[in-house]
Amino acid sequence: MIETVVIGVSAGGLKALTAILPSLPADFGLSLVILQHVRSGSGRFLCEHFNRICAIAVKDATDKAYLEQGTAYIAPAGYHLLVEDETTLALSTEPPVCFARPSIDVLFETAAEVFEDRVAGVILTGANSDGAQGLAAIKAAGGLAIVQDPKTAESPTMPRAAIKATKTDHILTLQEIAFFLCELSEAKGDLKSCTNPNGANNVV
Amino acid sequence: MNEKDLKALELDLLLESIQRRYGYDFRHYAQASLKRRVASMVNLLSLEHISEIIPQILRDDSVCNDFLRVMSITVTEMFRDPDFYALIRTKVVPYLKTYPALKIWHAGCATGEEVYSMAVILKEEGLYQRTQIYATDFNNESLDVAKAGIYPLDRMRLFMDNHNRSGTTSSLTEYYTADDDSARMSDALRENITFANHNLVTDGVFGEMNLILCRNVLIYFDKMLQNRVLNLFRDSLSHRGFLCLGSKESLEFSPVAQEFEAVSRHERIFQKRGLPKASSLAGGRGGD
Numbered sequence: 001m002i003e004t005v006v007i008g009v010s011a012g013g014l015k016a017l018t019a020i021l022p023s024l025p026a027d028f029g030l031s032l033v034i035l036q037h038v039r040s041g042s043g044r045f046l047c048e049h050f051n052r053i054c055a056i057a058v059k060d061a062t063d064k065a066y067l068e069q070g071t072a073y074i075a076p077a078g079y080h081l082l083v084e085d086e087t088t089l090a091l092s093t094e095p096p097v098c099f100a101r102p103s104i105d106v107l108f109e110t111a112a113e114v115f116e117d118r119v120a121g122v123i124l125t126g127a128n129s130d131g132a133q134g135l136a137a138i139k140a141a142g143g144l145a146i147v148q149d150p151k152t153a154e155s156p157t158m159p160r161a162a163i164k165a166t167k168t169d170h171i172l173t174l175q176e177i178a179f180f181l182c183e184l185s186e187a188k189g190d191l192k193s194c195t196n197p198n199g200a201n202n203v204v
Numbered sequence: 205m206n207e208k209d210l211k212a213l214e215l216d217l218l219l220e221s222i223q224r225r226y227g228y229d230f231r232h233y234a235q236a237s238l239k240r241r242v243a244s245m246v247n248l249l250s251l252e253h254i255s256e257i258i259p260q261i262l263r264d265d266s267v268c269n270d271f272l273r274v275m276s277i278t279v280t281e282m283f284r285d286p287d288f289y290a291l292i293r294t295k296v297v298p299y300l301k302t303y304p305a306l307k308i309w310h311a312g313c314a315t316g317e318e319v320y321s322m323a324v325i326l327k328e329e330g331l332y333q334r335t336q337i338y339a340t341d342f343n344n345e346s347l348d349v350a351k352a353g354i355y356p357l358d359r360m361r362l363f364m365d366n367h368n369r370s371g372t373t374s375s376l377t378e379y380y381t382a383d384d385d386s387a388r389m390s391d392a393l394r395e396n397i398t399f400a401n402h403n404l405v406t407d408g409v410f411g412e413m414n415l416i417l418c419r420n421v422l423i424y425f426d427k428m429l430q431n432r433v434l435n436l437f438r439d440s441l442s443h444r445g446f447l448c449l450g451s452k453e454s455l456e457f458s459p460v461a462q463e464f465e466a467v468s469r470h471e472r473i474f475q476k477r478g479l480p481k482a483s484s485l486a487g488g489r490g491g492d
Contacts, residue, residue, distance in 0.1 A: 061452075062452045062454055063422070063423045063452050063453045063454060064427060064454065076452050079420075079423075079452060080237075082234075082236035082237060082240075084234055084235055084236045085235065085236075090236050091420075091423045091452055091453075092234075092236075092237045092278075092423060092424065093279060093280060093420045093423070094240075094241075094277060094279070095278075101279075106240075109240075110236045113239070114236075
């Protein structure tokens, strides 16, 4: 049973997230944690932007925020975002990891540690390789690994690095990812009741 | 016992060992960050398991110092969150100006960047001469860096940029001297700063403060310890004293919240309420 979805995205993220988040229904049954690399100080804009165009609630991920269903938490700029326990997020000002703070690897690794096989990790467009190790950690803990099809990504480097780092479960377009998340929510996180989002591009 | 439970047991034993041997109590630190730091300690010592740290740390002070160093590594900057400092100027400074003498406590000052930031603000606002600043941290190595006030020159561009966005009336270059690769904060900034060891987890009130800054320290504590430390701050603040937290930290998980009002909710600047408490008759509910 998947309970939470963590999404890592960098260059081209605003467009990519805009193709996914507004498709999710208000009664979305999972919690979502979104890490978009942003310049310090520009994080609040993302939150306001997505709150205007989304049915799900979109919140700033403050320290010790409760993880709730139907809510997307956006990582603030200048902090690492970590999954503290099954109901709580946490922040840290430890040094950047591979030049990134927030680091997708840090978020994904702590999500894997806490949720094991109950987390889905999603890597979208980006021009670096952050998240590759984190996605591998999610996969190693029994979770689900989803990557945007590099052919459809504004910046294919990050999806490619993730695909190289682990055995990906699904390689999908943004629309397919949105559809899959909706289906996963309707199935209350039960992967067995989801249709396999196959397609020709789902070849690892 | 599965691997996860075993690791949790090893971690508990390590923290208990450190607490009983050295008095440092990390048992209520936030788990996710703590686990990552302990894992990096395992790597640093080229070990395989957490429990292998225990015999070394019990017998060797220097391993304890390594551990404290690993637990203290953070990266901050001067005038981190320039909007916060701008609000200090416009919302807090006018209030502070009404006092003949001021005490400011910078709790968990780490390597001191934000202490000097506040000192610059006080200089610019004409408050420095009447102020005593206490800058404390539990780690003496961090305190030594803070005391020295020497930072890599390549960081100064960012610091100056932040400073310029804080509503300043002067240039940061007035407050440091630079050589080839480092910048040293001026003695004029240092004059009224006392650097001292204080552990928020185990030490208590040491004075009555008009302003307490504790930014991005509580994020490393669990909710129980956050609450304890917030109580310590409440008890350390003068009538109508100010409390400043990191801009993503929250008072809301602590009952102490109802004893403060927000000066700026967004930048987490709070002021102790002036009226006598409506007693605890209501059972501690409500508040902000």
